[in-house]
Amino acid sequence: MTLRLESTNASDIASAISAERHRKGATATGMVMTLVIVADEEYQADATQAAASSAGDHPCRILTVIPRPGRGEPQLDAGISVGDSEGPGELVRLRLRNSLAEHPASVVLPLLLSDTPVVAWWPAGHPADLATDPIGRLASRRIVDTTSTDAFVSALIERKAHLATGDTDLSWTRLTPWRAALAATLDQPYEPITEAVVYSEAIPAAPLMRTWLEWRLGVPVTYLDSEGPAINQIILRTTGGAITITRPTGHMATVERNGIAVKELFLPRRSVKDLISEELSRLDPDDTYEETMSRLDITRLEPDNDGAADQDDTAGEQTENTTEGP
Amino acid sequence: MPSTYTPGHNPLRSSADKRLPRIAGPCSVVIFGVTGDLSKRKLMPAIYDLANRGLLPPSFALVGFARRDWEDQDFAKEVHDAVREHARTKFDEDVWAQLSKGIRFVAGEFTDDAAFAKLASTLHELDEQRGTGGNHAFYLSIPPRFFSVVTEQLKRSGLSHSVEGAWRRVVVEKPFGHDLESARELNEILGQVFPSGSIFRIDHYLGKETVQNLLALRFSNTMFEPLWNCNYVDHVQITMAEDIGIGSRAGYYDGIGAARDVIQNHLLQLMALTAMDEPTSFDARSVRLEKEKVLAAVELPADLDAHTARGQYLPGWQGGIPVKGFLQEDNIPADSITETYAAIKLEVANRRWAGVPFYLRTGKRLARRVSEIAVVFKRAPHLPFQATDTQELTSNALVIRVQPDEGVTIKFGSKVPGTQMEVRDVTMDFAYGDSFTENSPEAYERLILDVLLGEAPLFPRHEEVEMSWEILDPILDHWASRGQPPGYDSGGWGPIQADDMLARDGRSWRRP
Numbered sequence A: 001m002t003l004r005l006e007s008t009n010a011s012d013i014a015s016a017i018s019a020e021r022h023r024k025g026a027t028a029t030g031m032v033m034t035l036v037i038v039a040d041e042e043y044q045a046d047a048t049q050a051a052a053s054s055a056g057d058h059p060c061r062i063l064t065v066i067p068r069p070g071r072g073e074p075q076l077d078a079g080i081s082v083g084d085s086e087g088p089g090e091l092v093r094l095r096l097r098n099s100l101a102e103h104p105a106s107v108v109l110p111l112l113l114s115d116t117p118v119v120a121w122w123p124a125g126h127p128a129d130l131a132t133d134p135i136g137r138l139a140s141r142r143i144v145d146t147t148s149t150d151a152f153v154s155a156l157i158e159r160k161a162h163l164a165t166g167d168t169d170l171s172w173t174r175l176t177p178w179r180a181a182l183a184a185t186l187d188q189p190y191e192p193i194t195e196a197v198v199y200s201e202a203i204p205a206a207p208l209m210r211t212w213l214e215w216r217l218g219v220p221v222t223y224l225d226s227e228g229p230a231i232n233q234i235i236l237r238t239t240g241g242a243i244t245i246t247r248p249t250g251h252m253a254t255v256e257r258n259g260i261a262v263k264e265l266f267l268p269r270r271s272v273k274d275l276i277s278e279e280l281s282r283l284d285p286d287d288t289y290e291e292t293m294s295r296l297d298i299t300r301l302e303p304d305n306d307g308a309a310d311q312d313d314t315a316g317e318q319t320e321n322t323t324e325g326p
Numbered sequence B: 001m002p003s004t005y006t007p008g009h010n011p012l013r014s015s016a017d018k019r020l021p022r023i024a025g026p027c028s029v030v031i032f033g034v035t036g037d038l039s040k041r042k043l044m045p046a047i048y049d050l051a052n053r054g055l056l057p058p059s060f061a062l063v064g065f066a067r068r069d070w071e072d073q074d075f076a077k078e079v080h081d082a083v084r085e086h087a088r089t090k091f092d093e094d095v096w097a098q099l100s101k102g103i104r105f106v107a108g109e110f111t112d113d114a115a116f117a118k119l120a121s122t123l124h125e126l127d128e129q130r131g132t133g134g135n136h137a138f139y140l141s142i143p144p145r146f147f148s149v150v151t152e153q154l155k156r157s158g159l160s161h162s163v164e165g166a167w168r169r170v171v172v173e174k175p176f177g178h179d180l181e182s183a184r185e186l187n188e189i190l191g192q193v194f195p196s197g198s199i200f201r202i203d204h205y206l207g208k209e210t211v212q213n214l215l216a217l218r219f220s221n222t223m224f225e226p227l228w229n230c231n232y233v234d235h236v237q238i239t240m241a242e243d244i245g246i247g248s249r250a251g252y253y254d255g256i257g258a259a260r261d262v263i264q265n266h267l268l269q270l271m272a273l274t275a276m277d278e279p280t281s282f283d284a285r286s287v288r289l290e291k292e293k294v295l296a297a298v299e300l301p302a303d304l305d306a307h308t309a310r311g312q313y314l315p316g317w318q319g320g321i322p323v324k325g326f327l328q329e330d331n332i333p334a335d336s337i338t339e340t341y342a343a344i345k346l347e348v349a350n351r352r353w354a355g356v357p358f359y360l361r362t363g364k365r366l367a368r369r370v371s372e373i374a375v376v377f378k379r380a381p382h383l384p385f386q387a388t389d390t391q392e393l394t395s396n397a398l399v400i401r402v403q404p405d406e407g408v409t410i411k412f413g414s415k416v417p418g419t420q421m422e423v424r425d426v427t428m429d430f431a432y433g434d435s436f437t438e439n440s441p442e443a444y445e446r447l448i449l450d451v452l453l454g455e456a457p458l459f460p461r462h463e464e465v466e467m468s469w470e471i472l473d474p475i476l477d478h479w480a481s482r483g484q485p486p487g488y489d490s491g492g493w494g495p496i497q498a499d500d501m502l503a504r505d506g507r508s509w510r511r512p
């Protein structure tokens, strides 16, 4: 059940949350963090839902800030639900109307749980400089998703320019299963690696993957355009042949070494709920992401071939992936 | 050159990259006793869950060995049914299809040389076809009396022998013997075939999130450790209570009993983790060293009659259901002296714990299923209130709830609001969401993955097993000379003798 408060203020909201909690029998569960979501009306519902369902893993207070700029009098409306069908945590939707939209921190600050970490998440669209943003300043982790922006190249350039410790991009989080699969292939003996190739749609994850591989392997990495979905193939060329992981449909992948022993691997594209849950499970800064961003070459964010989509098939990979739509 | 292979170094891994999960390398798991209860309920589902979480390698194989006239696909169907019924994560057709490609079955008796030759050739084929790389874990989910014939067969067929760069491991389940002598024998049998670093003893309690959290709680905080000694702790109660009876496991249970089944492994391990000093690091060796120091310092009470208690559950009612007594259960002889409840008092003779009793208890058909470690503190030396004000105040306690509802509870005194001064016990609970229940991996997932990764901190070694038997043997011998244990009401908290045992020390059991 959602309790609605109109034309209210932070202190009344805080009292309402605590009254609601007592009415439910003073939920014994301790909250481990406050998650502040900043999103427009269009995106807030999905994001809040994803966060609420991951609150099962990480009991938290979710404050969804929905700016509604306009001309009239400033007004704050709130919807509060505590431990119900939407999830076990506390969930507050805050609609900041008119000029109040420019002062979100004044509403959020009194509602933060005491002395526990604060995470800020902008599911679609975000300020240029997260660390100095009024909401971003309150948080030790700041999560954005450059994949959700239309012009990701400029979004990455902007992110790099303003990168601060504690920033994260779900485009990077999406790479975890790929990175784990690649790392696992190198747990076994291999010949010296000479170069690598990343085939991907034009998404921010692709240049991030390229940068991470170049950094870790110390070899040149080519990024070639494909029809995906997302990253659909990565080849590590060694002096003894190629190690290739191919994921044609965004679900199962095959691993090939030297053109033989094709084996299958579960490499699913994940939901935003899974991504956010992964992020919330570690509240320390993601050093590997930050290092990758600092190494990101902003002149090489786009594919090395401009959209020609001709995959190299000397490694014996199936070429039909290129014809498959996302 | 970072891009060249050096064993033990992977350029794509780094300790700073904490988000990258470890995936097991190419390998197979061979289960003996696949038709058994444990295999169906825990092992096969855990393997699927690992695959579904992306933690198994593409080159993974699961091999079943049993005396059934099955083909690979018959076995695959068994696995499928077990997974469907018991897996924790959602069923995914693609994950299943991929896993099932590596499923093989070998039919035979344990004494059948030809069957083991077939097993050897199956594993060899898997190395070739699926690239399992000569890495094989043998899971002995069978009654321990067959360990010697199976390990002998593994040795004879060359299966226990690993070549350079590959591993062979053996996994065994409790009971690790039924007394010190049989435990030594068992360790010898395993030790003759596998080096001690390749033997993994499963104590699924140690794979539980809260048990690991016990170490975090103790050693990552400043708040608790200063109190964690005989200056402040009055006594410790470690409980594992079950509401069920022995069910259909009479064959296993009769002659074993509660102390061998639970105290020897789970409760003594929990006690060691509760009482040990801070290890120098959390690697297997350092933790084990500290645990062993505690076990070596354990002392038994001189008067075992006064400070231990045992019992057998009587017919009665448990949770609103009429239930049989232990002696009325199928296949239990009417004169069985096996105990279904056991409570013992131990002390740890070192500076930290001198004079602090550790009470360990376990039983079947108790009021509810619960496991916990309760550290009960001394009363405040002086209470500046009127005696009547603090009548309702008992001792402060810190309780680590192992199951169900995993978490931590702190019990302390608080003033009752109002104009009167009245102090009473209140509790403060912490549970890390449902993450300890639904979403946190089953203990078996974690332990199986650790076996495949070769990470051993959570597995007891034979030294610890033998030390535990050294503690328990005198008590078991004493009980054996005392005839049939007294009865206790089903659905309660155990025999009156157990209450008397604590009353003698001026204490009482917590109601968990």
Ligand SMILES: NC(=O)c1ccc[n+]([C@@H]2O[C@H](COP(=O)([O-])OP(=O)(O)OC[C@H]3O[C@@H](n4cnc5c(N)ncnc54)[C@H](OP(=O)(O)O)[C@@H]3O)[C@@H](O)[C@H]2O)c1
Pocket (backbone or CB within 6 Å): B032, B033, B034, B035, B036, B037, B038, B039, B066, B067, B108, B109, B110, B140, B141, B142, B143, B144, B146, B173, B174, B175
């Ligand atoms: N179940 C649990 O929760 C649990 C908990 C802790 C420890 N354990 C331990 O785990 C192991 C397995 O337990 P379980 O409950 O699964 O036992 P179980 O249900 O009795 O199964 C035993 C398995 O061993 C096989 N087996 C027995 N005698 C055999 C023989 N002569 N030749 C070939 N196969 C034989 C059985 O195969 P058939 O079907 O052909 O008889 C069956 O697959 C035991 O060591 C037990 O002590 C079990």
